[in-house]
Amino acid sequence: MTKVAIVGLGWSGFSPEVVDMSFREMMFKAAQRAYEDAGGLDPRRDVDAFISCQEDFWEGISIADEFAPDPIGGAMKSVYTVAGDSLQCVGQAYAMIKSGLFDVVVVESHGKPSDMLTLHDVMSMALDPISLRPLGLANIHALAALEARAYMAKYGVGPQHLAEVVEKAHRAGLRNPRASYAGRLNAGDYELSPVVVDPLREADIAKFVDAAVVVVLASEAAARDLSDTPVWVEGVGWRTETSTLELHDWAFPLHARMAAEDAYRQAKIADPAKEVGFAEVDNRYSFKELQHIEALGLAPRGSAAEMLLEEPSTQAAACPSTSAAARWPRGSPSKSTASPD
Amino acid sequence: MNRVKYFQEVMEIEAYVYTAGPIGTRWLQELKNGRLTAAYCAKCGKLFLPPKMFEPETFEEAVELRPIDDVGVVETYAVIHRGFDGEELKEPVAVAFIRFPGVEGGLVHYVKAKELRVGMRVRARWRPVEQRVGSITDIECFEPV
Incomplete structure (x- = not known):
């Protein structure tokens, strides 16, 4: 079975509001960059299939999948859309190439939340229509805040730990040209940040950005043709939580733990805390960074916060996820988790 | 707003109905009857x-619904101070996840209490019969026992 590599990466946006391009042009610009990065690949000739991550409500266009092909060079070719995060699509592309039926697969994802004038309504429409939506929550972040408190109460995590995560992420973002919200924060700045949904302050919640990302994946033979520096994908895993929020574990992201175990198994990683040198974790909320470090097995459950305080300035060691790649200073483009960092 | 550069569209996302289904319909009917x-x-x-x-x-x-006591335990809670766009609410609103003994899952609902804490026992405060419509909001909120 062939190996799979990432051979090209392109991006567009990563700013709070992209004012001069629609999401379709942002897709096009990200694709141009990715194809150039993949050795000048011609999508009309060299790509076997395309996957686009999108959801109609986020687009403001119904049946938005029909808008997917043209901006990425996929018209009249094999294109499908996944209503999920871009990392899911990377997993899909990986499986397609592993099957032997495809040599080069392109993954595109984008989000332009600045276009959405009723973003909170759209997000509220994602809630269960019987048990949750009728409550009319004034702020959808309340659900994350419920998770935050459950995690913090169970594992003794305090606001000082969240402040440290926020400070570190913003500081790291200064080295990332795509991090719109990077800055030098200190504990005092954190405390001045208004409480939005206790226990979360405004600084604990990643702000949105407009962004598009395109990733080119290839089989081993194609990768060696297209790139001198392919990045090999050794394992992929994803798990979807129960759709009933009330039945999920509020204190720990078991889905992330199980997905990581799947990926580690494929990559033959037995002890991630020792073997993984670098990790980029989703930290759309401050506490999520701590949770995900633990879910990835990089720190024992409930211990990431203390480890962070003990080594606040390091990027390696037990918490290698603290690179310039953090979501927070970069912002959250809603669908484009696959980052160009 | 430059009307050539941007133009506003409206997607009527609220104009839908949702079918409660066999179990959901009976659950909502029981809520209307004041039973959890x-x-x-x-x-x-x-x-x-x-x-x-x-x-x-x-x-x-x-296929079966069984009655449970409307007294539960706060497993976690959050207090909403500001709306999604940062606007300050007139007064903070507390929401909690409440677990009921012997039951998997639970309910997310509002809690009115002077001091909230994880582990607190709370009971449903039902709306008056004439105000119930067959909704989770037939429980107005939960209060400390």
């Missing part, structure tokens, strides 16, 4: 809340 119920899975013998026709662990079809 949970679905019973005949395969694993567990009660789960909110009820669905499909038990997520066993994939068994749930």
Whole structure:
């Protein structure tokens, strides 16, 4: 079975509001960059299939999948859309190439939340229509805040730990040209940040950005043709939580733990805390960074916060996820988790 | 707003109906009657809340609702001070996840209490009969026992 590599990466946006391009042009610009990065690949000739991550409500266009092909060079070719995060699509592309039926697969994802004038309504429409939506929550972040408190109460995590995560992420973002919200924060700045949904302050919640990302994946033979520096994908895993929020574990992201175990198994990683040198974790909320470090097995459950305080300035060691790649200073483009960092 | 560069569109996302389904309809009817119920899975013998026709662990079809006590325990809570766009609410609103003894899952609902804490026992405050419509909001909120 062939190996799979990432051979090209392109991006567009990563700013709070992209004012001069629609999401379709942002897709096009990200694709141009990715194809150039993949050795000048011609999508009309060299790509076997395309996957686009999108959801109609986020687009403001119904049946938005029909808008997917043209901006990425996929018209009249094999294109499908996944209503999920871009990392899911990377997993899909990986499986397609592993099957032997495809040599080069392109993954595109984008989000332009600045276009959405009723973003909170759209997000509220994602809630269960019987048990949750009728409550009319004034702020959808309340659900994350419920998770935050459950995690913090169970594992003794305090606001000082969240402040440290926020400070570190913003500081790291200064080295990332795509991090719109990077800055030098200190504990005092954190405390001045208004409480939005206790226990979360405004600084604990990643702000949105407009962004598009395109990733080119290839089989081993194609990768060696297209790139001198392919990045090999050794394992992929994803798990979807129960759709009933009330039945999920509020204190720990078991889905992330199980997905990581799947990926580690494929990559033959037995002890991630020792073997993984670098990790980029989703930290759309401050506490999520701590949770995900633990879910990835990089720190024992409930211990990431203390480890962070003990080594606040390091990027390696037990918490290698603290690179310039953090979501927070970069912002959250809603669908484009696959980052160009 | 430059009307050539941008133009506003409206997507009527609120103009839908949702079919409550066999279990959901009965659950809502019971709420209207002032009774909290949970679905019973005949395969694993567990009660789960909110009820669905499909038990997520066993994939068994749930056909039975059983009454449960409307006294639960706050497993976690959050206090909303500001809306999604940063606007300050007139007064903070507390929302909690409440677990009920012997039941998988629970309910997310509002709690009115002077001091909230994890582990606090709370009871449903039901709306007057004439105000109930068959909704989770027939429970106005939960209060300390």
